[in-house]
Amino acid sequence: MIKKVLYKVLPKKIIQFLQKKKYMWIAKNAFDQDRKRFMSSVYSFNSSLANLEAQIIINSHSIEKGLTNINFRPGFGKRALSDLVYNMEKYSERTEVINSEVFSNAINIITAYIEKHNNLAVDVSYLKDIVQKFKVSSDLVIDCNVVNNSKSGKIKESHLDFFKFSNSRSSVRDYSSEIVSSKELTNVFSLANNAPSACNRQPWQVHVISDKNKITEVLTLQKGLKGYGTNIQKLLLITSDNRFFSNVHERNQGFIDAGMYSMNLLYAFKYYGIGTCALNAELSKNTEKLIRDILSIKNYENLVMFISVGKYPNDFKTTKSPKKSINSYIKYH
Numbered sequence: 001m002i003k004k005v006l007y008k009v010l011p012k013k014i015i016q017f018l019q020k021k022k023y024m025w026i027a028k029n030a031f032d033q034d035r036k037r038f039m040s041s042v043y044s045f046n047s048s049l050a051n052l053e054a055q056i057i058i059n060s061h062s063i064e065k066g067l068t069n070i071n072f073r074p075g076f077g078k079r080a081l082s083d084l085v086y087n088m089e090k091y092s093e094r095t096e097v098i099n100s101e102v103f104s105n106a107i108n109i110i111t112a113y114i115e116k117h118n119n120l121a122v123d124v125s126y127l128k129d130i131v132q133k134f135k136v137s138s139d140l141v142i143d144c145n146v147v148n149n150s151k152s153g154k155i156k157e158s159h160l161d162f163f164k165f166s167n168s169r170s171s172v173r174d175y176s177s178e179i180v181s182s183k184e185l186t187n188v189f190s191l192a193n194n195a196p197s198a199c200n201r202q203p204w205q206v207h208v209i210s211d212k213n214k215i216t217e218v219l220t221l222q223k224g225l226k227g228y229g230t231n232i233q234k235l236l237l238i239t240s241d242n243r244f245f246s247n248v249h250e251r252n253q254g255f256i257d258a259g260m261y262s263m264n265l266l267y268a269f270k271y272y273g274i275g276t277c278a279l280n281a282e283l284s285k286n287t288e289k290l291i292r293d294i295l296s297i298k299n300y301e302n303l304v305m306f307i308s309v310g311k312y313p314n315d316f317k318t319t320k321s322p323k324k325s326i327n328s329y330i331k332y333h
């Protein structure tokens with residue numbers, strides 16, 4: 001009632017001003033709630049079993065990634081290994097069930113690390129105790145070694161049926177010096193263009209960086225490909241455009257739509273025989289500002305992810321990156 005009267009008596013400008021205030025207040029509450037919920041679950045401030053599992057996965061991945069490095073550094077990853085062992089110890093103190101997938105994957109990756117170093121006659125005997133201590137049951141032992149690939153094998157995967165195509169996708173972090181042409185990029189973008197999005201808004205933008213100095217500059221700030229990324233031919237930055245959204249309830253939609261589009265891009269590159277690695281855009285405020293300046297990214301764009309792009313080398317290694325079993329995350333209602 002009061003609202004109706006106010007609408008009648010107040011000038012339009014005042015109504016718009018009040019509405020804006022109200023939307024800002026709703027938005028503030030929504031972002032505050034997000035912040036609280038996020039911080040009450042993240043592993044930096046919490047230590048549930050799920051938090052520990054997450055850290056074990058991350059530490060393990062950094063070791064398996066190092067095992068695929070074309071500039072392999074014997075003895076690499078001391079910090080990740082020490083964190084991994086620490087988290088495994090903590091995990092085992094909390095539960096009898098150390099035969100979890102995550103745990104056995106970690107042991108397998110440490111075992112692969114030991115084997116690789118034994119072959120090079122580098123002493124890593126300090127790791128044997130942890131493997132002995134947490135010996136996992138043999139049915140959970142899977143091959144966690146790196147995957148050896150050839151260019152011809154990878155190209156053959158391009159046109160396999162979707163079952164094999166999808167199962168053979170993996171991140172490729174180092175490339176050959178062969179160029180990725182504009183025609184190839186156009187083919188890829190045309191194929192990826194069919195991605196779904198909420199209300200078909202397609203709020204993504206793609207920045208294609210070809211200048212090698214800029215690629216180095218951006219990746220030095222991004223940090224996720226440090227020690228990898230030989231011969232990157234193109235670096236893409238996928239952003240989402242906030243101008244396509246109306247209110248705070250849609251605050252994550254751009255990330256979701258651009259994320260779906262990015263997945264389509266990864267598949268489209270694979271279809272055209274080109275390797276990719278998705279790269280995070282988890283940046284501090286200052287780093288984000290620097291990258292925005294380098295690439296002239298508009299204020300209305302959210303940085304969603306980078307994607308490194310290049311042709312397959314003749315022989316190269318990729319991580320196995322074992323995936324969780326579907327039962328570990330699917331809940332039927």
Ligand SMILES: Cc1cc2nc3c(=O)[nH]c(=O)nc-3n(C[C@H](O)[C@H](O)[C@H](O)COP(=O)(O)O)c2cc1C
Nearest residue numbers: 061169170171173224225277278279280305319321
């Ligand atoms: C959004 C996103 C960000 C990623 N960021 C990085 C990164 O910064 N550096 C990196 O080497 N890999 C990055 N990756 C690749 C993941 O490490 C990789 O997808 C994961 O280990 C699974 O391996 P797979 O892609 O070979 O199946 C990222 C992947 C995604 C989807």
